[in-house]
Amino acid sequence: MLDIGVQTKNVVYDDCPEKGFALLASAGFSGADFSLNAYLNNTSIYTMSNAERSPAPAGHELGDAPGYTMSNAERSPTPAGHELGDAPGYTMSNAKRSPAPAGHGFFSQSVQELERFFTPHKKGARSAGISISQMHMPYPIHVPGGNEELNAFLWNEVAPKSLYVCHFLECPYIVFHGVKLARRMGAEAAEWERTLAFIDSIAPLAKELGITICMENLYESAGGHLVEGPCCDAKKAAERIDRVNEKYHAQVLGFCFDTGHANLVGIDFERFMTTLDYRLKVFHVHDNDGAGDLHQIPFTFTRTRENMPSTDWEGFRRGLSNIRFDGTLSFETAPVLSAFPDEMKEDVLRLIASIGRYLGGEATSLMLMKNMPLHDSTTSPIGISRVFKEDE
Amino acid sequence: MDIVCSPKGIINTERPERGAAAMARAGFENVALDFGAWWDGRALKNAGQDYTNQTDGIKRGMEGERGRAAQGGAVRGALVEHACAEFEKNGMRVAIAIAPGIEGRDKRACSSEFLLWLVEECIRTCGKAGCPYLVIPAFSTRGADGEGMDGSAFSARGTGGENDGEFAFSERGADGGDLEIRASCYQRLAYVARENGVTLLLKNECRDLNGHLVRGAFCDAKEAAEFLDLLNAEAKNQARIQEQDARTGGSRGIKACVPIFGFCLDAGVCNICGQNMYDFVHELGNRLKAVVLCDNDGRAECSLLPFANVGAFGLRTDWRGLICGLREIDFDGPAVLRFSDSFCATPGILRAKYLDFAKSMGDYFQWQVGQRRVLAKYRNRVLFGAGNMCRNYMQYYGGEFPPLFTCDNDKRLWGTRLEGLMVKDPEELRGLPKDCAIFICNIYYEEIAEQLRGMGLENPVEYFNDEYLPFGRDWKWRK
Numbered sequence: 001m002l003d004i005g006v007q008t009k010n011v012v013y014d015d016c017p018e019k020g021f022a023l024l025a026s027a028g029f030s031g032a033d034f035s036l037n038a039y040l041n042n043t044s045i046y047t048m049s050n051a052e053r054s055p056a057p058a059g060h061e062l063g064d065a066p067g068y069t070m071s072n073a074e075r076s077p078t079p080a081g082h083e084l085g086d087a088p089g090y091t092m093s094n095a096k097r098s099p100a101p102a103g104h105g106f107f108s109q110s111v112q113e114l115e116r117f118f119t120p121h122k123k124g125a126r127s128a129g130i131s132i133s134q135m136h137m138p139y140p141i142h143v144p145g146g147n148e149e150l151n152a153f154l155w156n157e158v159a160p161k162s163l164y165v166c167h168f169l170e171c172p173y174i175v176f177h178g179v180k181l182a183r184r185m186g187a188e189a190a191e192w193e194r195t196l197a198f199i200d201s202i203a204p205l206a207k208e209l210g211i212t213i214c215m216e217n218l219y220e221s222a223g224g225h226l227v228e229g230p231c232c233d234a235k236k237a238a239e240r241i242d243r244v245n246e247k248y249h250a251q252v253l254g255f256c257f258d259t260g261h262a263n264l265v266g267i268d269f270e271r272f273m274t275t276l277d278y279r280l281k282v283f284h285v286h287d288n289d290g291a292g293d294l295h296q297i298p299f300t301f302t303r304t305r306e307n308m309p310s311t312d313w314e315g316f317r318r319g320l321s322n323i324r325f326d327g328t329l330s331f332e333t334a335p336v337l338s339a340f341p342d343e344m345k346e347d348v349l350r351l352i353a354s355i356g357r358y359l360g361g362e363a364t365s366l367m368l369m370k371n372m373p374l375h376d377s378t379t380s381p382i383g384i385s386r387v388f389k390e391d392e
Numbered sequence: 393m394d395i396v397c398s399p400k401g402i403i404n405t406e407r408p409e410r411g412a413a414a415m416a417r418a419g420f421e422n423v424a425l426d427f428g429a430w431w432d433g434r435a436l437k438n439a440g441q442d443y444t445n446q447t448d449g450i451k452r453g454m455e456g457e458r459g460r461a462a463q464g465g466a467v468r469g470a471l472v473e474h475a476c477a478e479f480e481k482n483g484m485r486v487a488i489a490i491a492p493g494i495e496g497r498d499k500r501a502c503s504s505e506f507l508l509w510l511v512e513e514c515i516r517t518c519g520k521a522g523c524p525y526l527v528i529p530a531f532s533t534r535g536a537d538g539e540g541m542d543g544s545a546f547s548a549r550g551t552g553g554e555n556d557g558e559f560a561f562s563e564r565g566a567d568g569g570d571l572e573i574r575a576s577c578y579q580r581l582a583y584v585a586r587e588n589g590v591t592l593l594l595k596n597e598c599r600d601l602n603g604h605l606v607r608g609a610f611c612d613a614k615e616a617a618e619f620l621d622l623l624n625a626e627a628k629n630q631a632r633i634q635e636q637d638a639r640t641g642g643s644r645g646i647k648a649c650v651p652i653f654g655f656c657l658d659a660g661v662c663n664i665c666g667q668n669m670y671d672f673v674h675e676l677g678n679r680l681k682a683v684v685l686c687d688n689d690g691r692a693e694c695s696l697l698p699f700a701n702v703g704a705f706g707l708r709t710d711w712r713g714l715i716c717g718l719r720e721i722d723f724d725g726p727a728v729l730r731f732s733d734s735f736c737a738t739p740g741i742l743r744a745k746y747l748d749f750a751k752s753m754g755d756y757f758q759w760q761v762g763q764r765r766v767l768a769k770y771r772n773r774v775l776f777g778a779g780n781m782c783r784n785y786m787q788y789y790g791g792e793f794p795p796l797f798t799c800d801n802d803k804r805l806w807g808t809r810l811e812g813l814m815v816k817d818p819e820e821l822r823g824l825p826k827d828c829a830i831f832i833c834n835i836y837y838e839e840i841a842e843q844l845r846g847m848g849l850e851n852p853v854e855y856f857n858d859e860y861l862p863f864g865r866d867w868k869w870r871k
Contacts (some may be wrong), residue, residue, distance in 0.1 A: 186670045186716060186863025219666065225690045225701070225708035227666030235614070265666035266598070266606030290604045291691060303603025310604035 002360030005031030005330035010337040018124030028353030031133035031328035040138035049146035133328035139177035178230035234275035254281035273319030284332035395754030401732025416482035418747035425489035493529035519588025530609035531577035593656040613675035654681035673717030770829040777834035784858035786811035
């Protein structure tokens with residue numbers, strides 16, 4: 001049976017973290033996806049960036065007098081794609097929690113201050129028997145066209161400090177978002193070069209701290225239509241992960257498969273997961289209607305009168321089985337807890353945990369039926385883990 | 393690039409005279425023979441069911457249906473020929489044909505054998521009509537061994553049976569089970585295609601997951617390209633044997649047509665699957681022989697005129713990616729404008745005007761995609777206009793296609809430089825050699841063209857446009 005995890009957002013609050021972790025444990029979770037991104041959410045990053053963005057260039061105005069010098073049909077850029085998961089209902093604001101510092105002030109604190117801040121969280125998780133199995137780095141790590149100061153801060157301060165917090169909370173995996181530039185640069189390969197530069201900037205520290213940074217399949221917004229973003233090609237992702245890990249002689253880079261993002265762009269779950277294989281370290285399990293990034297409970301959506309699921313959960317189970325996954329199956333379903341009344345929170349969490357056991361348990365059963373060895377997600381067939389230990 | 397009008401929804405399949413004339417009146421010179429207008433997917437469903445494992449009673453019934461379908465097929469074949477004659481009468485060329493497919497959820501029920509028979513008929517019709525391309529459906533058959541995927545899109549079957557060593561392209565079925573697209577189906581068609589001088593085009597398709605359209609066959613451009621290369625390599629071997637047969641009188645005459653397989657990119661499918669069309673086009677490269685230009689809402693398969701899918705934040709379809717990609721690979725094949733749903737929803741009295749608009753839309757794509765090709769056509773060129781469009785020309789194309797100078801009607805600019813380019817009085821154009829092209833870099837194209845005509849200049853006049861500039865320079869990386 002796999003370990004089951006869920007986001008700490010909307011469950012674990014800064015004023016009394018042990019209470020939230022205890023709730024997770026009683027609902028049936030053994031892992032937690034620590035929502036570090038909630039301390040600098042993407043809405044505030046875009047707000048900070050937009051505040052200093054120069055106005056979009058004007059397009060053609062046919063009424064202008066023909067001096068034949070007016071031109072430029074260059075269009076104003078598409079508005080940055082806010083992820084629905086981070087719409088107001090999903091933000092950290094909650095009266096029950098001590099307010100997070102405004103803007104990016106939170107990450108202006110020193111590493112020691114951050115560790116002090118998260119000490120109750122660490123103790124709370126430990127006392128509840130919850131392991132912080134993964135966490136989410138604030139995102140984006142780069143705002144296209146954003147001001148230089150902000151982008152430098154995200155890259156040089158927020159990212160490394162996130163790794164230190166990850167290490168402090170004894171969490172082995174931290175998920176980050178690659179830069180979204182393909183719609184500006186055309187080729188995805190050009191976009192990857194920028195993401196790779198980011199990885200190179202934090203990989204030495206990740207290696208030093210024994211953390212695997214995980215890139216996630218993302219989407220972008222094209223006029224509100226959610227289309228493929230970074231890391232939507234499993235083959236390319238696998239090759240790139242191998243290349244980076246060979247370079248650093250350590251498992252510094254892994255993959256986080258986000259089921260909801262994959263569903264938005266019609267990705268074949270089983271094929272994607274099977275291609276990534278042992279490189280797949282963590283999950284963001286959630287459901288949507290194929291159009292909006294809704295972060296709902298699996299098996300929620302249907303599209304036909306037969307009421308069969310419109311998300312490929314059977315493929316997901318087969319994928320888990322194919323890669324013999326033995327890590328933590330973690331849900332990214334915090335918005336569900338905003339939608340349900342507070343009184344039902346524990347019941348909802350229990351349901352999510354049950355679904356996790358179904359998905360993971362079934363996968364484990366399939367493996368046992370096929371007499372396949374369980375795959376330890378901390379090792380890889382190419383022996384990188386062993387090399388890493390030797391390096392240490 | 394040739395703009396091709398899909399007649400689906402525009403012509404009456406039994407009385408095509410009026411529709412064909414309307415398409416010609418709108419200025420379309422090329423037409424797609426969309427067999428789906430005559431054999432739609434739903435009608436094919438029952439006729440194509442695999443009944444081999446059914447009881448005798450059901451078998452008899454289904455055989456009867458197939459017989460009626462074949463009979464009906466003959467009638468439909470006559471209708472197709474009639475439509476082709478009408479296209480020809482109106483001066484339109486059949487530039488590409490599209491074989492009927494079995495729609496989403498019904499695909500599983502249709503046997504490959506029936507679909508193969510139907511496609512073979514389509515190839516023969518193409519041969520008769522002189523149509524060089526036929527877009528064919530994916531031939532999905534249930535994996536014989538029932539095994540799961542092998543981690544690759546391809547699986548070499550080495551079971552020792554009749555399919556030993558055969559390559560297959562695997563995809564998920566509607567029920568989540570494994571399907572294989574067998575190369576043998578295509579090789580069978582290749583034989584007929586070669587005899588009829590037709591290139592067969594695979595096309596990206598959606599898969600129906602309980603009403604949710606997701607990525608289906610040939611939606612991974614890299615895998616599709618690899619599969620195409622395998623098919624063409626095998627077809628080449630087959631061609632050698634076929635040529636030998638022809639020499640010894642064992643076969644009918646062969647029309648040379650190598651490579652026999654290519655790709656047709658359906659922009660509507662890419663849009664539903666949220667795919668980066670720029671990368672898709674580049675991955676396929678010269679294997680890309682045709683494109684289908686149609687829009688949709690990103691969720692359901694329908695055929696809207698491009699630029700119809702908009703929201704509060706603007707365009708919701710990646711037309712820039714497609715245009716820039718096609719321009720960069722110097723695409724010069726047929727581009728099928730498919731807009732049957734838009735057309736049918738338009739009030740009858742406005743439909744003629746809608747066809748005119750659709751033609752303008754096609755011309756726009758042709759102009760945008762062919763821009764680089766037009767620039768390369770001339771050895772010398774000058775620009776007209778000293779504004780932002782001129783600046784963009786210099787920044788994006790000035791290095792590769794340097795102009796001699798630019799000119800502008802604004803006297804204040806004469807003698808100044810823009811991006812290093814001298815701005816002159818338009819009167820200076822009179823001294824140009826006759827073969828030097830004048831590229832208008834200003835949206836007042838018609839007014840300026842009229843001005844040039846008024847000056848009595850005989851130089852070629854072209855319109856430059858900066859609406860879809862190449863990627864990569866219109867943003868600033870800030871770390």
